[in-house]
Amino acid sequence: MDGNKKAFYFLFIPVALWLFILIILPHIDLFLSSFKPNSGEDVYTLENYSAFFADPIYWRTFINTASYAIGVTLLAFVVSFPIAFYLVKVISPKVSGFLMLLLLIPLWIGELVTIYGWVILLGEQGVINESLKFLGLIDHSLPLIYNNLSMTIGLLYMSMLFMIIPIMTTMESLDDAMIEAASDLGASKWTVFRRIVIPHAMPGIINGSIIVFMLVIGDYVAPNILGGKSSLWFTEQIYNQFLSTFNWNQGAAFGFLLLIISSATIWMALRLSGQKLDKVGD
Amino acid sequence: MDHILELRGISKYFGDFVASKDVNMLVEEGEFISVLGPSGCGKTTLLRMIAGFMEESEGDILIKGKSMKGVSPEKRPVNIVFQSLALFPMMNVYENVVFGLKRKKIGKEEARELALDMLHRVGLDGFEKKKISELSGGQKQRVAIARSLVMKPSILLLDEPLSALDRKLREHMKVELKELQKEIGTTFIYITHDQSEALVMSDRVAVMNKGLIEQLDTPHNLYNHPKTAFVAGFVGDNNRFEVASREGEKVVTKRGWKVTKPDLDFDPTVMYIRPEAFIVNPEGEVADSEIFEAEINTVLFDGANTKILVKPEGRDEILIALPQNARFQALKEGDTVRVAVAYDNIKCYKE
Ligand SMILES: Nc1ncnc2c1ncn2[C@@H]1O[C@H](COP(=O)(O)OP(=O)(O)OP(=O)(O)O)[C@@H](O)[C@H]1O
Ligand SMILES: [Mg+2]
Numbered sequence: 001m002d003g004n005k006k007a008f009y010f011l012f013i014p015v016a017l018w019l020f021i022l023i024i025l026p027h028i029d030l031f032l033s034s035f036k037p038n039s040g041e042d043v044y045t046l047e048n049y050s051a052f053f054a055d056p057i058y059w060r061t062f063i064n065t066a067s068y069a070i071g072v073t074l075l076a077f078v079v080s081f082p083i084a085f086y087l088v089k090v091i092s093p094k095v096s097g098f099l100m101l102l103l104l105i106p107l108w109i110g111e112l113v114t115i116y117g118w119v120i121l122l123g124e125q126g127v128i129n130e131s132l133k134f135l136g137l138i139d140h141s142l143p144l145i146y147n148n149l150s151m152t153i154g155l156l157y158m159s160m161l162f163m164i165i166p167i168m169t170t171m172e173s174l175d176d177a178m179i180e181a182a183s184d185l186g187a188s189k190w191t192v193f194r195r196i197v198i199p200h201a202m203p204g205i206i207n208g209s210i211i212v213f214m215l216v217i218g219d220y221v222a223p224n225i226l227g228g229k230s231s232l233w234f235t236e237q238i239y240n241q242f243l244s245t246f247n248w249n250q251g252a253a254f255g256f257l258l259l260i261i262s263s264a265t266i267w268m269a270l271r272l273s274g275q276k277l278d279k280v281g282d
Numbered sequence: 283m284d285h286i287l288e289l290r291g292i293s294k295y296f297g298d299f300v301a302s303k304d305v306n307m308l309v310e311e312g313e314f315i316s317v318l319g320p321s322g323c324g325k326t327t328l329l330r331m332i333a334g335f336m337e338e339s340e341g342d343i344l345i346k347g348k349s350m351k352g353v354s355p356e357k358r359p360v361n362i363v364f365q366s367l368a369l370f371p372m373m374n375v376y377e378n379v380v381f382g383l384k385r386k387k388i389g390k391e392e393a394r395e396l397a398l399d400m401l402h403r404v405g406l407d408g409f410e411k412k413k414i415s416e417l418s419g420g421q422k423q424r425v426a427i428a429r430s431l432v433m434k435p436s437i438l439l440l441d442e443p444l445s446a447l448d449r450k451l452r453e454h455m456k457v458e459l460k461e462l463q464k465e466i467g468t469t470f471i472y473i474t475h476d477q478s479e480a481l482v483m484s485d486r487v488a489v490m491n492k493g494l495i496e497q498l499d500t501p502h503n504l505y506n507h508p509k510t511a512f513v514a515g516f517v518g519d520n521n522r523f524e525v526a527s528r529e530g531e532k533v534v535t536k537r538g539w540k541v542t543k544p545d546l547d548f549d550p551t552v553m554y555i556r557p558e559a560f561i562v563n564p565e566g567e568v569a570d571s572e573i574f575e576a577e578i579n580t581v582l583f584d585g586a587n588t589k590i591l592v593k594p595e596g597r598d599e600i601l602i603a604l605p606q607n608a609r610f611q612a613l614k615e616g617d618t619v620r621v622a623v624a625y626d627n628i629k630c631y632k633e
Contacts, residue, residue: 177368180335185382185433186356195381199372
């Protein structure tokens with residue numbers, strides 16, 4: 001065995017162990033337990049999975065969560081695309097580097113803290129309500145928090161960056177002359193975006209959408225803290241199974257259902273939009 | 283009759299930097315005009331102002347007699363072939379060519395016919411469905427030109443469209459482009475830093491230096507009667523001699539060569555003589571010429587372009603072109619030759 005190979009194994013084995021012990025093993029364990037009944041009998045059954053379809057509260061919550069996640073993903077695209085375009089094509093690289101840094105700050109702070117930041121902003125005695133009252137514009141606090149709107153803001157806020165960055169990356173390779181050529185050929189600004197800029201940025205958009213969708217559908221913090229009573233998120237169902245009902249097997253089954261159904265959703269969306277998964281990595 | 287294009291005192295400043303300076307130009311319909319100049323002299327800047335991607339700091343651009351002030355690029359009757367071509371890789375060849383037509387209010391069938399006809403003209407029959415990435419350099423070139431020409435612009439602007447091609451293909455495309463222009467009759471404004479491209483293809487050439495047009499003339503006049511030292515040095519091969527002083531009818535170079543140049547009414551600082559202006563071993567009497575003898579330093583054999591270097595003792599080195607004639611085949615290093623150059627071919631300038 002030569003030195004190169006030794007070095008390879010030396011580096012590879014810890015990584016493989018890490019992956020196996022901390023990620024693959026627990027998943028296998030969870031996967032197996034998702035087929036065990038809550039009674040503790042040592043048999044394998046599908047009852048945890050059928051429970052999802054039997055009780056409307058579960059699958060309705062799931063459909064609700066998934067549609068919401070799709071909506072937030074679309075919204076994230078609509079908000080992020082102009083930002084990415086602006087950062088890459090409109091302003092000088094120096095300024096855009098600085099603005100990028102500002103965009104990254106929420107990421108360093110962590111989701112929990114930034115979401116509480118929104119509580120401080122939107123709360124009944126929050127910054128916005130108090131300011132408006134101080135200015136005499138309102139008498140009573142506006143219901144800004146604990147509803148779908150505040151939850152959407154929170155979800156958007158924590159996931160947007162993951163849409164902006166992939167789009168920026170693909171946008172950087174867009175030759176400015178291509179935009180000029182299109183407008184030289186008589187294309188309006190809107191046509192330039194629709195026919196040139198968006199198709200060019202498509203791999204980035206798909207990439208960003210997958211990440212945002214996954215982040216949003218699997219998020220727990222924003223729906224829990226900023227959402228209202230009615231905005232029940234599927235992750236909260238899983239949480240309840242584990243920590244309220246102590247039905248770990250049921251929770252595991254829900255976890256895997258979330259993984260499988262959301263992956264299937266992405267796969268279907270890719271098929272419908274005619275994109276190929278291998279192109280997404282470009 | 284209005285000119286198809288008129289530039290009236292166009293200047294462009296980037297801060298303190300002058301990219302174009304008082305550019306004036308009158309272009310006739312159907313002309314092939316080249317803008318020739320070294321890298322960074324402001325050629326692209328001028329073109330972008332005509333296309334409308336950049337606004338001139340001073341002056342006015344008129345197309346068919348209409349001022350283009352405040353007219354956006356998509357509304358101007360000009361189209362541009364970019365230095366980088368800027369084809370749309372997300373579309374196939376046909377979609378690229380029909381892109382502009384779709385923006386116009388014409389029928390789908392008509393647009394299709396026009397696009398296919400243009401592809402036929404540039405020799406790309408059967409390429410409609412090909413992806414841009416599947417094309418060779420020359421084919422991409424043709425798609426870019428077809429995409430612009432199909433719009434029937436009043437003026438087609440081309441920004442060094444051949445610079446990305448290899449030498450062989452460039453020579454070929456040069457001829458093809460000229461023929462296409464003749465056939466279609468569109469006015470071409472062609473930017474290049476390659477003087478051979480400019481001379482071969484154009485009806486007139488504007489030689490540009492540091493944002494200034496030094497001379498706008500036919501290739502013939504540019505070559506034979508350059509108006510400034512820059513043009514003399516930039517267009518074609520030339521011998522340059524630094525001039526020290528003038529003594530009556532004689533010009534004295536810094537190296538001490540005294541050359542007769544009658545009828546000068548100013549004190550020149552440089553003198554240019556083309557390599558082919560020298561006559562080697564002239565037979566019989568030559569009138570109105572400077573005549574000298576020199577030893578051959580080097581023979582630079584290059585087939586039809588064979589040249590010799592002579593260096594008369596203590597004086598400037600001179601590059602001389604040899605005519606393709608059996609008489610000169612035997613010349614070799616160390617031979618002494620008699621050389622004559624007509625006074626008319628000695629060009630003096632004050633820089
Ligand atoms: N937007 C700009 N801001 C500042 N300076 C510029 C700008 N665009 C061009 N310049 C400067 O103007 C000068 C002329 O540029 P231009 O692109 O017109 O040159 P060019 O003749 O086309 O050169 P090349 O043959 O290399 O393409 C250059 O020195 C360039 O640095
Ligand atoms: Mg240029």
